[in-house]
Amino acid sequence: MLRTHTCGELRLNDTGKTVTLSGWVQRIRDKGGLIWIDLRDRYGITQLLLEEGRSPAELIADARKLGREFVIQARGKVIERVSKNPKMATGDIEIDLAEITVLNRSKTPPFTIENETDGGEELRMKYRYLDLRRNPLKESLLLRHKLSLETRKYLDNQEFVEIETPYLIKSTPEGARDFVVPSRMNPGEFYALPQSPQTFKQLLMVAGYDRYYQLVKCFRDEDLRADRQPEFTQIDCEMSFVEQEDILNTFEGLIRYLFKEIKGLELPAFPRLPFDEAMRLYGSDKPDIRFGMTFVELNDVAQGKGFKVFDDAELVVGINAPGCAGYSRKQLDKLTDFVKRPQVGAKGLVYVKYNEDGSFKSSVDKFFDAEALKSWAGKFEAKPGDLMLILSGDADAVRRQLNELRLEMGTRLGLRDPQNYKALWVVDFPLLEWNEDDQRYHAMHHPFTSPKPEDLDLLETDPGKVHANAYDLVINGVEIGGGSIRIHDRELQKRMFKALGFSEEAAQEQFGFLMNAFEYGAPPHGGIAFGFDRLAAMFAGKDSIRDFIAFPKNNNGRDVMIDSPSVISPEQLDELGLKVVKKREK
Known part of the structure; x- marks a missing residue:
């Protein structure tokens, strides 16, 4: 190992130890007779000390050649600081430096690697690997990491099984636009990247895996804003032999558990608000009830x-x-x-x-x-x-x-404190909504959402009045998750597709695999998916999800760091049976 301790580890009780640290030079303060070097790694910062007349002249000369973000190894003795810094975890000590080894030099960074930086957003995204060295982003990613650990812990204790589903699937016409992937081995045919693992998790219920979950990457080719990215992560879950209340109780338990474990907050029980009441009282299906x-x-x-x-x-x-x-x-x-x-x-x-x-x-x-x-x-x-x-x-x-x-x-009026959390379930959504452009009904959630049993007779006669067995979790005016009890009967699924304007042939072509599975003993089932990136941002009291994704895209869906998307070679296009397109102007 190139270090005996991390830069956030040493305390007064380590005084007298000879230690080796490795990290990045945060800053150098040269006061002539005294030189201080702040050495940083992801665990913290430790101050290194050199003093003219006591430290070797050659070592002082080497220290003065260092620049910001040089990667160095430092060896020396832990001593008590004369001027302590209560704002630093290691602020009671410093290292009386005996040796410096430069492990790698660094160009001067294009912006300061500080909590408050002078770099604009586009510049920092271009040098994302440098931006990720800053404490705010580090804390965001560590929060995300802890959320994922605690999510898995809770679901494992509830006997859920994590199962991976495919990333190369079939394109479907409902929902947002798909990202498509050409198939070289099947010319003229395409995979789609999943907008969610919806049909696969339903098939897992048919297969008997009655409690499934996955922290899964999903993809949607849609216009972007602060809380959207073309690729994002969901906590995706499904359960068999359940009704709506079982789902709400289980996953309200998850969210309350996460708030308690990560933020130390005991959230009260979440109220239930019907969709019609939400619209009447707040004009929104994701009301802010703070x-x-x-x-x-x-x-x-x-x-x-x-x-x-x-x-x-x-x-x-x-x-x-x-x-x-x-x-x-x-x-x-x-x-x-x-x-x-x-x-x-x-x-x-x-x-x-x-x-x-x-x-x-x-x-x-x-x-x-x-x-x-x-x-x-x-x-x-x-x-x-x-x-x-x-x-x-x-x-x-x-x-x-x-x-x-x-x-x-x-x-x-200062009534929307991001650290004041108010959650609720919005329930009893309309099953369908009329689309003027298409002159047909669209599923408000997705085509596999079950109608309320008491509204089944309206599905053919007055589909706009049918309520869905669906629910959304809203926190502070942000939709954090949503789901529904699913259709598990082939005939009812056929009726649903008909209400959505599908011909029998189109329904069979797109979703025949699912309807066929329903003929082999599909249990009653339902589930939910939470936006994991949004949840992480919510826990940090932030609006944008970008800082909670290691390598996000910008508002144009581009990764400016690696310059993606990009053109591919004519040879690759020929192999895929695609035409060459002119490269766009930059």
């Missing part, structure tokens, strides 16, 4: 008063912002500008101030008198000092817009 401001509908008290904006609307709905009646005109204009942004899409915002003296001031005083505004306040359960914010329009659109405004107000 704060109130639930929606209040005003059609019965706001319409029919001659205000055309309300009278022509399908829905008049608002939120009450406690203690915000003192907002200035400038602040209210900023809120109006916020809801009129293209990303939100509202045409305007109505406000009502419930002043501390009990009077009202609104942007619609011309149409509504104090008595009318008082009735609104009654609906909101508003108190003097509160601010009512109201939108109107098409019901689905205005709920979405008000959800954005509610989240914005929660942020402005």
Whole structure:
């Protein structure tokens, strides 16, 4: 070994020991008579000391030739520091240096390898191997590692078996776009990379492996944002002989266990909220319940008063912002500008101030008198000092817009603390949703989700009203996982495919292997998948998942470090039976 100890290991009780450390030069401070070198590895930093008149002159000369990020081996005696550093785990000691060996030199890094760096995101992604030396990224990856260990520990104790499923599978038309892989041995045919192991884990249930899990890499060719990557990891699970409550209880147990083991937090039982209630109260199927401001509908008290904006609307709905009646005109204009942004899409915002003296001031005083505004306040359960914010329009659109405004107000009022965790299950989703472009129904989750038994008779007559045996886990307004009880009967699966617009031939071609398996004793089964990268980011109180993936892609789906995706040679294309395409402009 090139070291006897790590750079985060030594303490006062090691004083007097002769030790050997290896690592990277974090920084050098040369004060003339004294030289300090901070040596770093992934365990921490240890300070090395040289002193003119006491340390060998040749050693001091060698030390002055070192640069940042040089890889060195250092040998010396552990001594007590005169000026201790309580911010460092090794801050009580330093190494009286006796020998330095340069193991490898380093060019000057393009940005500082510090907690707070001067490198922009694209530059740091290009030199990701350098960025990964910084403590914030190191801590993110170690958190991810611990999450994976504890996940496996919990599931193993629940008698789950980890089984790997294939990465080269068949492309399917539902869901996001597939990444496809040409087959050299089967010209003109393609594999797809899995968006999830869905059908394979169902086949494992047919095979009798009644508790399966996998920390599995999945792939989706979709537009990217902070919480999406083209390749991502799921905690993928399936169980046989279960109903919805069994799934919810088992995996609520997993999440509560992880919070206790990793963050020391005891989360209370997760409430259950039906999808319809989530949309009515929050305008979102992933509501942030860390704060109130639930929606209040005003059609019965706001319409029919001659205000055309309300009278022509399908829905008049608002939120009450406690203690915000003192907002200035400038602040209210900023809120109006916020809801009129293209990303939100509202045409305007109505406000009502419930002043501390009990009077009202609104942007619609011309149409509504104090008595009318008082009735609104009654609906909101508003108190003097509160601010009512109201939108109107098409019901689905205005709920979405008000959800954005509610989240914005929660942020402005400091109500969305990332270290305050509020989880819930959203249940009873619609089974299908109508797609105007295709003029057909699409599965809201996937085609293998079971309808609620009480809604089965509606599958052919009124499919839009069928509820799914499906559930999502939401924490702090982020969908962390989702799943469903699956269809395990061939005839019901055929009915589902028919409702989705599949011909019998198309269903057989795409999913015949699964329907055939259902004829050989498929047990009732269901499961769930959690976004592992999102879960890691959530535990760290972060929005972006990039820092929790060792080598992520940028917003264009590119790995700028290795310059991928890239063109391949004409010879490779010929072998695959593909045409040469012109390389894109960089």
